[in-house]
Each structure stands twice: as C-alpha cells, then as structure tokens.
Amino acid sequence: MKTPDFKAPRIDLSASGKIPTNTKKxxxxxxxxxxxxxxxxxxxxxxxILAGCLLGNVATLILLTVASGICxxxxxxxxxxxAKLPNETLGILGAMAFxxxxxxxxxxxxxCVALALLVVLLIWYISWIHARIGDVCVSFxxxxxxxxxxxxxxxxxxxxxxxxxxxxxxxxFILATVSINDGFAYLFGRKFGKHRLxxxxxxxxxxxxxxxxxxxxxxxxxxxxxxxxxxITPWQCxxxxxxxxxxxxxxxxxxxxxxxxxxxxxxxxxMPGHGGLLDRVDSIFLxxxxxxxxxxxxxxx
Numbered sequence: 001m002k003t004p005d006f007k008a009p010r011i012d013l014s015a016s017g018k019i020p021t022n023t024k025k026x027x028x029x030x031x032x033x034x035x036x037x038x039x040x041x042x043x044x045x046x047x048x049i050l051a052g053c054l055l056g057n058v059a060t061l062i063l064l065t066v067a068s069g070i071c072x073x074x075x076x077x078x079x080x081x082x083a084k085l086p087n088e089t090l091g092i093l094g095a096m097a098f099x100x101x102x103x104x105x106x107x108x109x110x111x112c113v114a115l116a117l118l119v120v121l122l123i124w125y126i127s128w129i130h131a132r133i134g135d136v137c138v139s140f141x142x143x144x145x146x147x148x149x150x151x152x153x154x155x156x157x158x159x160x161x162x163x164x165x166x167x168x169x170x171x172x173f174i175l176a177t178v179s180i181n182d183g184f185a186y187l188f189g190r191k192f193g194k195h196r197l198x199x200x201x202x203x204x205x206x207x208x209x210x211x212x213x214x215x216x217x218x219x220x221x222x223x224x225x226x227x228x229x230x231x232i233t234p235w236q237c238x239x240x241x242x243x244x245x246x247x248x249x250x251x252x253x254x255x256x257x258x259x260x261x262x263x264x265x266x267x268x269x270x271m272p273g274h275g276g277l278l279d280r281v282d283s284i285f286l287x288x289x290x291x292x293x294x295x296x297x298x299x300x301x
Contacts (some may be wrong), residue, residue: 005088027079028037029222032176038239044062044218045280048063049063049172049175049183050172051063052064053157053168053169053171053172054165054168054169054172055168056164056168056192057103057157057158057164057167057193058153059136060157060167060171060185061099061100061103061154064099064150064151064153064154065096065099065100066149067277067281068095068096068098068099068146068150069092069095069096070270070276070277070278071095071146071150071267071277071278072088072091072092072094072095072096072142072143072146072147073088073092073116073268074267074268074270074276074277074278075091075145075146075258075267075278076088076092076138076139076142077267077268078258078259078262078264079138079142079160079258079262081262081263081264082261082262082263084129084134084135084138085130085132085135086135086138086142087121087124087131087135087139088139088141088286090117090120090121090124090139090142090143091139091142091143092143094117094139094140094143094147095142095143095144095146095147096147097113097117097147098110098113098114098143098144098147098148098150099147099150099151099154101113101154102154103154104159110148110151114144114148117140117143118140119137119285121136121140122136124238141297145270145285146278146285149285149286149288149289150281150288151176151283151287152288152289152291152292152293153171153174153284153292155292155296156170156171156174156288156291156292156295156301157170159296159301160229160230160301161229161301166227166228166229169227170227170230171225173220173224173227174244174284174288174291175284176220177217177220177221177241177244177245177287178217178248178280178283178284178287180213180216180217180220181213181214181216181217181245181248181283182213182218182248182252182283183210183211183213184209184213184216185205185210185212185213185214185249186209186213187209187212188208188209188212188213189204189205189206189208189209189210189212190209192206192207192208192209193205193206193207193208194206194208195207195208197209197210197249198253198256201253201256201257201260202252202253202256205253210249213245213249214242214245214246214249217241217244217245217248218241218242218245219241220239220241220245221237221238221240221241222234222237222238222241224237224240224300225237229301230300231299231300231301232293232301233299236294236298236300239294240284240291240294240295243290243294244290244291244294246285247286247287247289247290248283248284248286248287249283250286251282251284251285251286251287252282254282254286255267255278255279256282266279267279
C-alpha cells in the first residue's frame, strides 16, 4: 500500500513579525554602532587639529606635515587604481618637504623644493623604462596638491602680526568655515535639494545645498573684523568669504572626480566611518590657497 505524500505546512515567519522585528533591531544597532565610530573618529580628528594649531608654530608644522604625507599617500594609491604609475616615495617626500622648507626658508624654500622634485622625477623617468611622462606629471601634481596647498595655512599662521596663539585660532577658523559650509550644504540639500550640482561627479550635491552652505560660511567671515592682527573691511569679508566658499566646493568636487575615475568610494580607511584623511581635507586645499592669497594680497595680515 502506497503511503500518501505528506507535506509539512508552510509557516510564514514573516507574518508573525519576528523576522522583521529582528531585522529592524539589527539595523538600528548597526546604525548606532556606525554613528559611534564616526563620532569617535571625528573627535580624534578634532582634538588633533586643536592641539596642533594651538600648541605653537612647531606643533602646527608637525600637524600639517604629517597630514600632507598621509594625503599624498592616499592620492597616489587612488591614482594607481586609475592605471597610473606614480613615484609614491618621491611624491610623499616632496609634499612634506614643501612645509618644512617654508618653515625654515620661506618662499625660497618652496621654490627650491619644487625645482629639486622636478629634476629628481625627470631622472627617475629616464632611468626607469616603465615610467611614462604622465606618471611624472601625476607624481609632481600630487606633491603640489597635498603639500604646497597646505603650506598656505602654515604661511598664514607664521605671518599673522599678533600673538602666536591667534595664528592658530585663525587656522582653526578657516577650517571651521569649511566644515560649516559642508554641514549646511548637506543638511539643507538633503531636505530641500532638487537640482543636482554635479550629477556625474557627486550625485548627492544640489544647488540648494550649495547656496545654503555658501551663504552661511560667507557670513562667518565677518568674524575676522574682530580678529587681532587682521586689518579687513566688511566688503572684503563678504568677497573673501564668498570666494573661499566656492573654492571649498570646487576642491571637494576635484577629489570626488579623482575617486570616480579611480573607481573607489573612499580615499582610504584611516578614519573609520569617514574614509581617508584626504576625504576630510579635500575642501581645505583650495580654501588654504585662496584665503592666503587674498589675505596677503590685500595686506590684511
């Protein structure tokens, strides 16, 4: 006698609500964990900046030199993913040398480092058969991008005609305006953003967020009217703040374009929850150059 097939009744666990409940709980715990990691990394980053800027000129030199070396390393790693063959060793040393040479020798030191780096890279080019002229350009650009541009912050600190502490406060102020710009652009763009700023480079950025960040960060520049050692007018605060706000956005988009070309999401994993250090300071590079140029050119410091 043939035994009839027996099929166990199918139990829909999803209907009981157990699986969705556990899934939501796990997601919630994951979000809390990610937030804690981001806050911890951000706190370490903030403490390092405050300590480096406020403890004196030498501490600022060390902070910016180490930052430029790390950023140069992350830059070259990304470019290798984009089928480039940069000389990381020469590029990293060159980036760090820009800051050290300016600290001891001023503008003459910067010129000497740039010329020496170019000559050494050309010697490397003719001595290594696999090197291409594009690799020489990438190696040189990386050092200038991550080293020379940060030297502008050091120049602002060393040339401010006030107590040494105020030079560090001014650097912190410039960095804070960049963070304020990014923060308001993100929050306002997330809430009201409808028109994409650069959809092929950074799809999440919007014109609405860009305008909000620019307005708020530009307004912050009026605080320079009460800074010791700075001679500046309200109109200059407005123009300088507007230019530096725009430069910050451009700097962010430049690094986003590099990452997109290299096929990577983050420049590194040095800062858990934030990516690499280059991801955190990309907006600062051009702001450093712009603020130094404007403050020196118009005799504000």
